[in-house]
Amino acid sequence: xxxxxRLTTAWDLMNDSWSVIRSEKKMMIFPLLMLxxxxxxxxxxxxxxxxxxxxxxxxxxxxxxxxxxxxVIYFVGTLFHSAMISFSATKFRGDKxxxxxxxxxxxxxxxxxxxxxxxxxxxxIIFQAINILxxxxxxxxxxxxxxKIGGIVWSYATFFVLPLILFxxxxxxxxxxxxxxxxxxxxxxxxxxxxxINIILKLLFLIGALIFGFLYILEVPxxxxxxxxIIYALLVFAFYISMKAVFVTALYRYAKNDDLPNxxxxxxIP
Numbered sequence: 001x002x003x004x005x006r007l008t009t010a011w012d013l014m015n016d017s018w019s020v021i022r023s024e025k026k027m028m029i030f031p032l033l034m035l036x037x038x039x040x041x042x043x044x045x046x047x048x049x050x051x052x053x054x055x056x057x058x059x060x061x062x063x064x065x066x067x068x069x070x071x072v073i074y075f076v077g078t079l080f081h082s083a084m085i086s087f088s089a090t091k092f093r094g095d096k097x098x099x100x101x102x103x104x105x106x107x108x109x110x111x112x113x114x115x116x117x118x119x120x121x122x123x124x125i126i127f128q129a130i131n132i133l134x135x136x137x138x139x140x141x142x143x144x145x146x147x148k149i150g151g152i153v154w155s156y157a158t159f160f161v162l163p164l165i166l167f168x169x170x171x172x173x174x175x176x177x178x179x180x181x182x183x184x185x186x187x188x189x190x191x192x193x194x195x196x197i198n199i200i201l202k203l204l205f206l207i208g209a210l211i212f213g214f215l216y217i218l219e220v221p222x223x224x225x226x227x228x229x230i231i232y233a234l235l236v237f238a239f240y241i242s243m244k245a246v247f248v249t250a251l252y253r254y255a256k257n258d259d260l261p262n263x264x265x266x267x268x269i270p
Contacts, residue, residue, distance in 0.1 A: 010192035015201070017246040019020065020091050022240065027087055027246075027257065028238035029099060034080040040074055045069050067125070068132045074124075075117040082106035082113060082162050084245035089167065092253060105166070112165050116172040120158070127151050159183055159190055163252040189254070193247050204236045 021027060046069055081105075087102035106113070131147040160179035164170045170178060185191055212229050216222065 001257040007192050008198065013189065013198050013247060013250045014193055017243055017250055020088060020246045024091060024097060026099060027084060028242050030080050030084050030236060031238040031241040034077060037076045041072050041076065071118060073119050074121045075114055078113050078117045079106055081245055082166055084242060085162055086166055088246045088249035109165055112172055116161060116165065119172055123154055123236050156183055156190060159248060160252050163249060185249055186255045189251055193251065197243050197247060201240045208232050208236065211249045
C-alpha cells in the first residue's frame with residue numbers, strides 16, 4: 001500500500017511540475033542559455049589552448065587543463081540548474097518568478113556551488129577512471145557495472161543538495177548528508193519521478209524521430225529538415241532540464257512539509 005502511495009505521489013508531483021512549466025514557459029530559456037555558455041567556454045578555452053599551448057605538453061598538464069575546463073562547465077551547469085530551482089521555489093510561494101532575480105539568487109551562493117561542482121566533477125572522473133582502468137585490464141563488464149551502480153547511488157544520494165544549499169544555506173558536505181537523509185524518506189517518489197521524466201524524454205525523442213523520419217521517407221530534402229530537427233531537439237532538452245529542476249524543488253518541499261500537493265492545489269499555479 002505504501003509503495004502505491006509513493007507512486008501516486010510521484011505522479012502527482014510530475015503533473016504539478018508540468019503545470020509549472022506550462023504556466024512559466026520562459027523558464028525553458030535557462031537550459032538554452034546554459035548550452036550557449038557551454039559553447040562559449042569550449043570556444044574560449046579549449047580551441048586556443050589546443051592550437052597554441054597544449055601541443056608538446058606533458059600528459060599531466062593536459063589532464064590538469066581539461067579538468068579545469070570540465071570544472072568550469074560543471075559549475076556553469078550547476079549555476080543555471082540552481083537558478084531554475086530558485087525560479088520554481090518562487091512559483092511555489094505564489095509569487096511571480098523572474099529569470100534575472102532567480103539567477104541572482106543562485107549567484108549569491110556561488111562559493112558553495114563552486115565547491116559542490118568540484119566535488120561532483122571529481123566523483124564523476126573517479127567513476128570514469130574506474131571504468132577505463134578496468135577496461136584495460138580486461139574487466140570491462142565488472143567495471144561498467146560498478147561505475148553505473150556507483151553513479152546511480154551518488155546521483156540519488158545527492159538529489160537534494162542544491163535545494164539544501166539554496167534554501168537552507170548549508171555547505172556542500174552538510175548538504176550531501178542532508179540530501180541522503182531526505183532521499184531515505186522519499187526514495188520511492190525520487191526514483192519513480194526520475195524514471196518517469198526519463199521515459200517522457202525518450203518518448204519525445206522517439207516521436208520526433210518518427211516524424212522527421214517519415215518526412216525524410218516522403219523525400220523532404222535533408223537540408224530542410226536539419227534546422228527544424230535541431231530546434232525540436234533543443235526544445236525537448238530545455239523541457240527535460242526544466243522538468244527535472246521543478247521536480248526536485250517540488251519533491252524537496254514535499255519532503256520538508258509532507259503536504260506539497262495541497263500547495264499546488266491552493267491556486268498558486270494557474
